[in-house]
Amino acid sequence: MPQSSRIPKPTVRRLSLYLRALQSRMMGEGREGISSRELGESSGVADAQVRKDLGSIGAGGQPGVGYRVQDLHDRLRSAMGLDNPWKVALVGVGNIGRALLAYPRFGAEGFEIVAVFDRAGAMVGRKVAGHLVHAMSSMPEVVRRTGAELGIVAVPPEQAQAVAERLVESGVRGVLNFAPRSLRLPGSVAVVGVDFTEALERLAFETSAGRGSGPRSRGS
Amino acid sequence: MPQSSRIPKPTVRRLSLYLRALQSRMMGEGREGISSRELGESSGVADAQVRKDLGSIGAGGQPGVGYRVQDLHDRLRSAMGLDNPWKVALVGVGNIGRALLAYPRFGAEGFEIVAVFDRAGAMVGRKVAGHLVHAMSSMPEVVRRTGAELGIVAVPPEQAQAVAERLVESGVRGVLNFAPRSLRLPGSVAVVGVDFTEALERLAFETSAGRGSGPRSRGS
């Protein structure tokens, strides 16, 4: 199946939602089939959109019946590049870093933290949530040795750009950025940002606006 | 200034970026003016886009000169509903909740956590990062008394929908959701989601795809 063409960014976002909806469906031991309408309702997406999205990753359903949950789940994980686990390096064991180390879903979804770094001398050499904290200076060596392919930047904003560059120099090919800063990195490196402040500000905006007619809003 | 028309969602997102770029500019004590091109470069946005965005909130620049940093900053905060501080209720003092309590930028940006809740009896009555943890059952009373207008959901996914509903019943008008679940809430309530797993999966996708021609990527 030549799943040729490019996948739109919004579609990728929704694929995550579908994956989660399917996972909770599979826990519940419900029927082994699901329609685009049902999947859409669980995820807050229109049914036609669901069909387009699933079509774009080459997942086919049966007219009159729907999609097979297990197959769809596997196809989704495969399309998103989750067939085998990703090794991840985490930089920064402040509040956010420690929360991430303890976040159980990372492991469950196929991401394994294989290296942890911090700038503060007091942290280096200690164990945090079972992970030995390395010095920044050993990053190239440790990243290479552990084979980390993704990096998480959980340091204060002033250090974010420099840390991201060091990660890339050390061989990482994708960066998840928790600092409220736009990162400038080579085009060959994927960057995704998670920005609490931006989210809160969006919320403030929408809540203010909501006095009038009330905007349509979606959770995630 | 009749800043009449609706503001596109992507624009709201970028307004946050501009705000941050201006803030670091103001710390640095640089020139008091800035052009759309400069602002765009700091934020990873095209200059024409910057001008459209700023125009949409009624912020005018001077042809040949640019925008005045201080004025622009004030106009941005005002347009985003940040003129006066928001009172926030936080539910869940697990890893994420505690990280949020310690996150210094919330206060700095005009968000004040005025109430904290947790389901676990062991937590209730204790202080976490200086905040007394209340029982869920007292939510209506405490939210009303403190005047919290926004709620943060930092509980496990199974509890997220119920917690969000209780927040809304208690009078909250906007919800920031950290649980990996789509929330179904009345249209009058604004919902913004922050989802680590979704972000990691997006990163996995883009990093896998990046083997070929290399996708254009932006940090945040």
Next chain:
DNA sequence: GATTGTGAAGAGCTTCACAGCT
């Protein structure tokens, strides 16, 4: 009868390009 797959229409956002202002 239920549901998929999809072309076509529609909506929304971004980029271009340039007149007009300083």
Next chain:
DNA sequence: AGCTGTGAAGCTCTTCACAATC
């Protein structure tokens, strides 16, 4: 010369609607 503001063009994503399939 430098920069803004913006109509028009271009692009991308979403919704509609319906023939095809089970």
